[in-house]
Amino acid sequence: MRWNIEYKETWLHQANPTAKLLLFLPMFVVIVFVHNPNVLINWTIGFTVLFMLFSGYRMKHVLLLFMPFLFIFISTSSSMILFGKGETTWFRWGLVHITEESFYRGVHLGFRTLLFAIFGLMFALTTKPVLLFYSLMQQAKLKPKYAYSFLAAVRLLPIMLEEFQTVHQALKVRRAAKAKGFRGKLELVKRYAIPLLSQSIRRAQRIAVSMEAKGFTNERTRTFYYEVTFGKYDVYLFVVMFVIVVVGYYMADAFPYVAIKDVR
Amino acid sequence: MQKKGLKLTDVLTTVVIAIVFGIVYKVWGPLYYAVKPLGLHLDQLIYGMWFIAATVAYLLIRKPGVALLAEVAAASGEFLAGSEWGLEVLFYGFVQGLFAELVFAAFRYKRFDVAVVSLAAVGSTIASLVLDFYKGYIDQLAWWNLTLFIGARFVGAIIIAGVFAYSLVKALEATGVTQLLRPTTKEDYDSLDK
Numbered sequence: 001m002r003w004n005i006e007y008k009e010t011w012l013h014q015a016n017p018t019a020k021l022l023l024f025l026p027m028f029v030v031i032v033f034v035h036n037p038n039v040l041i042n043w044t045i046g047f048t049v050l051f052m053l054f055s056g057y058r059m060k061h062v063l064l065l066f067m068p069f070l071f072i073f074i075s076t077s078s079s080m081i082l083f084g085k086g087e088t089t090w091f092r093w094g095l096v097h098i099t100e101e102s103f104y105r106g107v108h109l110g111f112r113t114l115l116f117a118i119f120g121l122m123f124a125l126t127t128k129p130v131l132l133f134y135s136l137m138q139q140a141k142l143k144p145k146y147a148y149s150f151l152a153a154v155r156l157l158p159i160m161l162e163e164f165q166t167v168h169q170a171l172k173v174r175r176a177a178k179a180k181g182f183r184g185k186l187e188l189v190k191r192y193a194i195p196l197l198s199q200s201i202r203r204a205q206r207i208a209v210s211m212e213a214k215g216f217t218n219e220r221t222r223t224f225y226y227e228v229t230f231g232k233y234d235v236y237l238f239v240v241m242f243v244i245v246v247v248g249y250y251m252a253d254a255f256p257y258v259a260i261k262d263v264r
Numbered sequence: 265m266q267k268k269g270l271k272l273t274d275v276l277t278t279v280v281i282a283i284v285f286g287i288v289y290k291v292w293g294p295l296y297y298a299v300k301p302l303g304l305h306l307d308q309l310i311y312g313m314w315f316i317a318a319t320v321a322y323l324l325i326r327k328p329g330v331a332l333l334a335e336v337a338a339a340s341g342e343f344l345a346g347s348e349w350g351l352e353v354l355f356y357g358f359v360q361g362l363f364a365e366l367v368f369a370a371f372r373y374k375r376f377d378v379a380v381v382s383l384a385a386v387g388s389t390i391a392s393l394v395l396d397f398y399k400g401y402i403d404q405l406a407w408w409n410l411t412l413f414i415g416a417r418f419v420g421a422i423i424i425a426g427v428f429a430y431s432l433v434k435a436l437e438a439t440g441v442t443q444l445l446r447p448t449t450k451e452d453y454d455s456l457d458k
Contacts, residue, residue, distance in 0.1 A: 028351050068348045075297040083409040120350020145272045149279040198441040204280040205444050208273035
């Protein structure tokens with residue numbers, strides 16, 4: 001889902017959503033089996049540059065969106081840095097035991113998470129949910145009942161948000177919008193969840209009945225309001241990603257930043 | 265008794281519930297890294313929230329495939345809302361949902377009590393640990409730290425995705441809305457004959 005901030009339509013927006021998924025998802029597997037931090041650093045730089053140049057968003061917005069990534073980077077790398085196994089001790093204080101090996105492993109994990117986050121953001125910011133599900137029906141042969149259910153559910157979100165505010169105000173007036181302790185907090189979650197869920201279920205039932213009546217059923221041969229196809233931009237994306245991956249891999253061998261080649 | 269696959273009604277209801285949880289999943293992210301006090305793994309106690317869509321949806325709709333669909337849909341919702349973890353939530357969602365589904369399948373989709381959903385929560389925990397093993401090198405943590413990590417995640421999962429999910433659905437049953445969802449059972453037919 002896109003935020004309501006202004007952006008230009010770039011070729012990344014034009015690329016086919018299914019093609020984007022098919023290119024991005026295997027990267028997860030590839031990245032998980034890379035153990036050389038130099039490669040990940042190069043890839044992170046490459047894909048960050050791609051994102052900044054072609055996402056079509058203003059630089060200040062991009063930087064704002066990158067802020068949480070810093071927290072993620074620190075939080076994923078910190079426990080491995082502080083408590084990981086290793087031989088060459090740098091620092092020891094009580095339970096904290098920082099070694100050279102654990103430090104690089106921690107940083108490697110940080111970059112790995114950063115890469116996943118960049119791919120995720122790149123996809124989410126350049127893809128319209130409606131076109132994603134239309135494309136999945138047409139290119140990936142997703143059954144219409146699933147795709148249209150998702151689309152209907154996405155459309156219901158604003159109503160749910162409004163309901164959430166109503167419940168929140170009702171609880172506030174009755175001084176029931178706060179609770180103490182773990183148990184209290186769980187009770188509080190229930191106080192919000194029960195009305196929201198029950199209303200959503202009722203609404204989903206009604207919508208499903210009317211959708212069935214209007215023929216949103218499981219026909220394989222159906223026509224679509226939006227025709228989505230593969231195109232030249234998918235080829236561009238493939239080429240760019242291929243270049244970043246190969247060049248990054250080669251550069252990591254030729255000009256490494258750190259001497260460690262395998263963090264395991 | 266109808267024994268066919270999921271109908272549009274089931275799918276839509278599951279997805280709508282799951283998307284609600286998808287938003288919760290998204291909000292849970294910042295909370296998760298806010299309570300991460302320097303690696304002592306207190307954050308793992310709240311990890312279980314990311315398993316709850318599967319168990320709640322299964323308890324509500326009580327049909328095969330619902331747990332997997334719900335967890336995948338919730339993960340997609342989280343992903344499309346711009347999760348900090350990006351792509352990986354899709355993989356985690358799928359595998360966690362699959363393991364929960366396998367637990368329900370092992371009981372032939374005939375039990376809907378707190379023990380089974382807790383077991384499904386344990387299944388999802390194992391799924392997430394398997395992925396963490398590859399992605400996060402968790403086997404390279406010092407042993408005491410790893411024990412704390414795994415223990416806290418199991419405990420949190422059982423409390424949130426098991427016990428809490430069950431009590432949530434019990435409360436929803438009191439509103440009467442669940443009668444819309446569940447397939448008619450043999451008892452329902454029997455009660456007509458009395």
